[in-house]
Amino acid sequence: MKIGCPKEIKPQEFRVGVTPNAALEAINRGHCVIIETGAGTGAGFEDADYVAAGATILETPAEIFAAADMIVKVKEPQAIERKMLRDGQILFTYLHLAPDPAQTKDLIASGATCIAYETVTDRAGGLPLLAPMSEVAGRLAPQMGAWTLQKANGGRGVLMGGVPGVRPANVAIIGGGVVGTAAARVAVGMGANVTVLDRSIARLSYLDDVFMGRLTTQYSDRGAMVDLLPRMDMVIGAVLVPGAAAPKLVSRDQLGLMQSGAVLVDVAIDQGGCFETSHATTHQDPIYEVDGVMHYCVANMPGAVARTSTIALGNATMPFMLSLADKGWKRACADDPHLLAGLNVHAGQITYKAVGEALGMDCITPEQAIQ
Ligand SMILES: NC(=O)C1=CN([C@@H]2O[C@H](COP(=O)(O)OP(=O)(O)OC[C@H]3O[C@@H](n4cnc5c(N)ncnc54)[C@H](O)[C@@H]3O)[C@@H](O)[C@H]2O)C=CC1
Ligand SMILES: CC(=O)C(=O)O
Numbered sequence: 173m174k175i176g177c178p179k180e181i182k183p184q185e186f187r188v189g190v191t192p193n194a195a196l197e198a199i200n201r202g203h204c205v206i207i208e209t210g211a212g213t214g215a216g217f218e219d220a221d222y223v224a225a226g227a228t229i230l231e232t233p234a235e236i237f238a239a240a241d242m243i244v245k246v247k248e249p250q251a252i253e254r255k256m257l258r259d260g261q262i263l264f265t266y267l268h269l270a271p272d273p274a275q276t277k278d279l280i281a282s283g284a285t286c287i288a289y290e291t292v293t294d295r296a297g298g299l300p301l302l303a304p305m306s307e308v309a310g311r312l313a314p315q316m317g318a319w320t321l322q323k324a325n326g327g328r329g330v331l332m333g334g335v336p337g338v339r340p341a342n343v344a345i346i347g348g349g350v351v352g353t354a355a356a357r358v359a360v361g362m363g364a365n366v367t368v369l370d371r372s373i374a375r376l377s378y379l380d381d382v383f384m385g386r387l388t389t390q391y392s393d394r395g396a397m398v399d400l401l402p403r404m405d406m407v408i409g410a411v412l413v414p415g416a417a418a419p420k421l422v423s424r425d426q427l428g429l430m431q432s433g434a435v436l437v438d439v440a441i442d443q444g445g446c447f448e449t450s451h452a453t454t455h456q457d458p459i460y461e462v463d464g465v466m467h468y469c470v471a472n473m474p475g476a477v478a479r480t481s482t483i484a485l486g487n488a489t490m491p492f493m494l495s496l497a498d499k500g501w502k503r504a505c506a507d508d509p510h511l512l513a514g515l516n517v518h519a520g521q522i523t524y525k526a527v528g529e530a531l532g533m534d535c536i537t538p539e540q541a542i543q
C-alpha cells in the first residue's frame with residue numbers, strides 16, 4: 173500500500189503523522205511511504221531522515237493526496253485538505269467530528285474511509301490512540317493555567333505553590349481520566365491544592381489510592397460546582413464521553429460565582445468544550461476573558477511540544493497503521509473490533525453512533541460498513 177503523510181497545516185501544529193521509524197517499519201513490510209517535504213521538521217525529523225528510512229519525499233500536499241491509498245495525519249483535515257480526499261481512500265488521524273458538522277459533511281461527501289484515532293479502543297476499555305496526547309495535554313494544562321494566572325496575562329496573580337505563610341492555588345480538575353490524572357500529577361507537583369471530580373467512583377477510588385492524600389476527590393455534580401467555583405483559582409476541564417460532544421459543566425451564569433482573574437483551562441475543547449463560554453483558541457492567541465474569568469482553550473495543546481508528542485503518538489499509531497496497510501481497512505477492522513471502533517465515516521455514511529446523535533444525522537453501524 174502507498175502510505176502518504178502531508179505536512180500539518182493547522183496553525184502552530186508542528187507534529188507529523190508518520191515518524192521515520194514508522195516509515196521504516198512500513199517499508200520493511202513492502203509498503204511505499206511518501207512524505208511531504210518538511211513535514212517532520214517541526215518535530216525534529218528532516219527529509220533526509222525519511223529518505224534514509226526508504227521513503228520518498230514529494231513537494232506538495234496535492235501530490236501526496238493524489239498518490240496515497242492511505243493518508244496518515246495528526247489533526248483533523250482542514251477544509252482545503254478535505255477537498256483532496258477521494259472515494260475509497262483511507263484517512264487515519266484525529267477527527268473529533270461530534271462538534272464539527274462542516275468537517276463531517278465534507279468527509280461524507282469525499283467517499284473516503286475515515287478512522288479516528290480518538291475512538292479506537294483497547295481491551296482495558298481505554299482509548300490507546302488518544303491516551304498519549306492526553307498524557308501530554310494533561311501535563312501541559314496546569315503549566316498553561318499557571319501562566320494564565322499571572323497578572324500580565326489577565327490572571328489573579330496567584331502562584332501555584334504559594335510560599336511559606338501564603339496558601340497555594342486551589343485547582344479543580346473535572347474528569348479524572350488520562351488528562352485529569354496527568355494534570356493532577358503536575359498540579360500536585362507544583363504544590364497546588366488539588367481537587368479532582370469525576371462521575372466514576374471507581375476512578376475517584378483509584379486516584380485516592382495512588383495520590384495517597386495529596387489531593388481531594390469529589391463526585392461531579394451541579395452541587396459540587398456551586399460549592400467549588402467560588403474558591404478555585406483554576407479549573408481544568410478534562411471530561412470525555414467517547415466520540416460525543418463534551419457535556420457543558422460550567423454555565424455562563426456560573427462564571428459569576430468565580431473570583432475575578434480565575435482561570436478555566438478547557439482541555440476538552442476538541443470535543444466542543446465543557447464550559448459554556450469556551451471556544452477553540454490557538455497557540456498564537458491562546459487566552460481570552462469572559463466576565464472577568466480567563467479562558468485557555470487550545471484544541472491542539474500537544475502541538476506545543478511537537479517532538480515529544482510526535483514520538484508518543486507514532487509509538488501508539490504504528491501497529492494500527494501497519495495493520496491497515498498490510499490487510500486493507502476492511503480486513504484489518506474485521507479482525508480487530510478495537511480498530512473497527514475507530515471507524516467514523518465510510519463511503520458517504522457516518523458509522524459512529526455518538527457522532528450521528530450529536531449532529532442529528534443518520535448513521536449505520538461499523539459492522540454494516542464492513543459487510
Ligand atoms: N486540547 C487538546 O489538545 C487535547 C484534548 N484532549 C481531550 O481531553 C478530553 C479528556 O480526554 P481523556 O482524559 O483521554 O479521556 P478519559 O476517557 O481518559 O477521561 C475522561 C473522564 O471524564 C469523566 N467524565 C465523563 N463525564 C463526566 C462528568 N460529567 N463529570 C466529571 N467527569 C466526567 C469520565 O468518567 C473519565 O474518567 C477529551 O475530550 C480529549 O479529546 C486530549 C488530548 C489533547
Ligand atoms: C487529541 C488531540 O486533539 C490532539 O492531540 O491535538
Ligand SMILES: [Mg+2]
Nearest residue numbers: 442471472473
Ligand atoms: Mg485536539
